[in-house]
Every structure is written in C-alpha cells, then in structure tokens.
Amino acid sequence: MTFSLFILGSSSALPTSNRFPTAHVLNIQERFFLIDCGEGAQMQMRRMHFKLGRLNHIFISHLHGDHVFGLFGLLSSLGLMGREQDLHLYGPSQLESVILQHIKMFDIHLPYKVIFYPLECGKSNVIFEDKVVTVRHFPLSHRIPTCGYLFREKERIRNFKPGVIEKYRIPIIKRKGIQLGDDFVTENGETVSNEQLTLPGPLPRSYAFCSDTQYDRSIIPFVKGVDLLYHEATFSNADVNRACETKHSTARQAALIAREASVKKLVIGHFSARYKDLNLLLEEAREIFPATFLAEDGERFDVPLVRAKETERLRG
C-alpha cells in the first residue's frame, strides 16, 4: 500500500551540478505518476530504478522549459522501448500543439498513442480517477497559466472489528454493505449499529504539487490538510523582491501556505542556483512550519498508512 514521492529534480530554471530541473514521480499503490518533466527526467528515473514502461500518466504544470524539456526525449524513449499502451498526458491546453510540432520536427514515430487532456489552468476539476485515486488540477499563480495537481486516495471501506462476524453470524451477502456503513439486523431482529461492528478503514492519503507560483493564499483551500505538500521555494527571504518580480515564492512563503493549510508535511524545491547551501532555506521555512523537508534530487518521501486503530485514537 505504497504512497511515495520521489524527487527527480529540484533546481529552478538553471540546473546545477547536483540539481536537475523539476520532475517528481508519485507512486500510489503501484500506480506511477510523473509530475513535470524537466530535462534529464528519464535519466534520473533510470538511476532511481523506475521502469519507464510503468508510467501511464504524465502531468505538466506549465510550459516553461525547465518543467517540459525532458518530455520529448522521454516520449521518444518510450517509443524505442516498443511501448504500445496509450499514454495519458495532462497539461495546459497549448501542450498538445507543442508536442505535435515536436514530433513532426524530429520525425519521431511513436508506436503508441498519446492522449492529451488539455486543461484550463484557471479552473479546478477532477481530471483522472480509478478505483484507488483521484487527481484534481487547480490554479497556481505564475507568469503564465500554471496548474497545480492534487492526488488523493479514495475513501476506503470500513474494517470489521475482530470477532463480530462470528458473534452476530453476519452472512457474506451483507458484509459489503456493512463495510460501506450499513447497520445489521440479526436473525432475532436485533439491530446492531455500524459503529459496534466496524472501525474506519485507513485514512486516504494525499499529495499536492504546487510548482512555480507566487505566494497566493487562494491555493490554500485546494491543499487543505494534505499529508504531503510540495510547494516551490525558489528564493530565500533576503530575495523576496526577486520572488515577487518573477512570481515565485520564498521558503518562508511556502511554509506560511503549509501552516495555514494545516498540511502534515511540507517539501520545498525549485531552488535557485544561487544557493549552494540549502540549509538557509530549510531554516527559514522551519521557523514557520517545522515539518519542512528539502526536495533534493534522489530524495524519497513516504506517507505511511494510518490504520483504523490509530485513526480512532487520532479522532478520539
């Protein structure tokens, strides 16, 4: 029941010797989502032992090169690897023509189909869902149209308390309904409430991705309470004016969003090349929001499953 975020790149537009441009892989129960695709993302995936063929969904936040320039090589590599399965590509509406032009320019023949989902970055909608997860996009506030993405596990069915199935002789046919919240009427006509029979399932986990945005409190409702928030932190507080001019954020501003949104953990990234030592940014963020971590290349952030009992205790 994995829920893990992998950082492929943490630089802003100018990469450094140890920071590649933005790209994240999110693994939710063996579904692999690639979020942004800066130059070198495919090489970083190989280094981190991801199987490229397991990618089915790619989400692009905006059309600045440091978030997209790895996509052309990746699409081409998937083709060379003989991919036949459809690939689903989500991003600002102009992305489709960019990719199509590129494929034409470089005479690339893909043996698989790329299905585009053009997004209006000013809006927020559920853009993907399956049995396990939903993905929603929401507006960020940058120099060009930019989408944030929210990944959330679906609510899980409730778990039976130990021994209740035997105690109340609950037939198989009734069990699914009870796990979904039904009460149970015994053979004797006695009603047993759902609370007596079940515990809540593990809590759904969530990850929100806020790449390239200025400090904007209107993001907060979309990322409220997530387990893991990635928020760009291009600059240190000393460079707050530069952050304003370029519509980026400081580490402190990222932490303010995290605190106000009551998230569990904040991951900051998209660091300007001017900072050799990132501890300054980390400290500035931690002053506001202690559970802050650096999204350095190669880092992994796991969101543990909080099981029913713990849930009870937390809720209690």
Next chain:
Amino acid sequence: MTFSLFILGSSSALPTSNRFPTAHVLNIQERFFLIDCGEGAQMQMRRMHFKLGRLNHIFISHLHGDHVFGLFGLLSSLGLMGREQDLHLYGPSQLESVILQHIKMFDIHLPYKVIFYPLECGKSNVIFEDKVVTVRHFPLSHRIPTCGYLFREKERIRNFKPGVIEKYRIPIIKRKGIQLGDDFVTENGETVSNEQLTLPGPLPRSYAFCSDTQYDRSIIPFVKGVDLLYHEATFSNADVNRACETKHSTARQAALIAREASVKKLVIGHFSARYKDLNLLLEEAREIFPATFLAEDGERFDVPLVRAKETERLRG
C-alpha cells in the same frame, strides 16, 4: 597548449542509468567547442566543471533528438546566466527553424544573439577558422542528412635551433620569415639553408567526429591520419544486420575505418542500451585497431603536443 576531448554522453537514442545521449566538448588551446547536444549535456558540463559561458561554438551533426534535445535547455540557461556575446551554431539547414520555433513556443527571451550557419550535409567546407584552428564539415551516411566535423590546428611556424640566432647574427626583422621557411643570407653573403637554422614546429593536432553513420569508406579521405577519431559504434558484430537496417555501425566497422584512415587513436561511442558490458564492443574493435578506447561518460582524451625534436625523429 591543450587539445582535449571530453565525453558528456555515450548512449545511443535510449539513455541508460550511466550513459547520457551524445555530446562532446573539445578544448583546443582554451577554445571550447560543443559537438552535439543530447539531453542533459548542460548538467554533464556542470558536473565536469566546464564554465558554460566559455562556449562560443556549437556544432550539431543531425536532427535526431538524442543529438539535439539538450540544446533548448542550454540556450535558455545561457540566457538566464546573462550571456550577451554572440553564440555560433552550426548544423543541418533545418536546425535554424527548429530552434526559432522552440524559442517562440516556450516564450524564451535570449539576451544574446544566436548566429546560425546552415550546412549542406552532402558537401564539405571549412565552416570556421581563427588563428589557431579550422573546422570543416563533411558528409556522413545516416538515415537523415548528417554532418561529421573535423577540427584541425593550423600549421605552426618553425622553431630556431639552439644558438643559431647568435651564431649567424640573425636580425629581428628576418626572424619571422625564417620561421616561415626562408633561407638566410649572412653579412658575408653566405646563404644558410632553412634546414640548418630551424626545426619544424609542433605538429598540428586533429579530431574528427563521426556521429551516426553506417560503415562508409567515403568518410576515410576526410579523417585520414587524424590524431583522434570518434566513430559511432552502436552495435556489436552479432547485431550487424540491425546496424545495416538503422544505418549505424558496429564496433568492428568503426575500427576498419580507423585502420584504413591510419588515425592515431579511435574512440567509439553511441552504444546501444542493450549492451550492459561494453568490453565486448571494445574487444571487437581492438581486434582490428588496437588503439581503440571507449567514449564513456566523463572520459577525457588528451592529444599531446609532439614537439619539433620528436617530429624530426618520427620523420627520420
């Protein structure tokens, strides 16, 4: 008096965890030439401690993505670094429109000028020269128009033998002429031959780059006798049919070219991802041409200066 080749990437179209796509940097006496620019070339340059700002000339062999996809990010990074100096870009004639479209698509504003030199890949001409070096392009034989490049130091002036200036009282005004080959007439009217006065200068050094080509003997006249030949070797001998189909070469074929062209040293690269261990390719090449080396990422090949005395000995 450096003459060094640096390998930034050695993979063919599909990169691996330790092989980036093709890109070379050639340093000739502190002139830095970038030759092909596969994805991630700028990150590899940073890792190898090159100053990106010192690049003034970029040569692209052909418009397959694994030789070009690093160029967009690099051009953008040079802009972000505040470059103002012109950048000279050589490649097949379609390269210009590809770059211009890209700059437009991604709303890239470059604070410097890119000067394009569109090349007809079927021909061979000197495309750059300065006091020290000339660069010539020549045709390779691939699926699309592809240029090889030959970098050659210019002939050096001859060096005076020790003591001759004093012995024959050669005035300053005559010295340059003698270094260029003149004989000298002394105050007494005696003619001293140039051979008595001078030794040849160090030999001009040369590097030829043959990226993506099938085995084609018509390359030989262009690379004849070079100090360092890079020739692609995508496949092992067992996959010679695949090499034919895709218009690539085997390691053995690269070595045959090197041997027939009497080059000093052969560097092979552009390895297919199917080969985990490259020693097989190296052995196949060395059977034909022992002075073969692998162009692995991060490798450096120095061409030493062969000085006058050694030249004499070699020629003697």
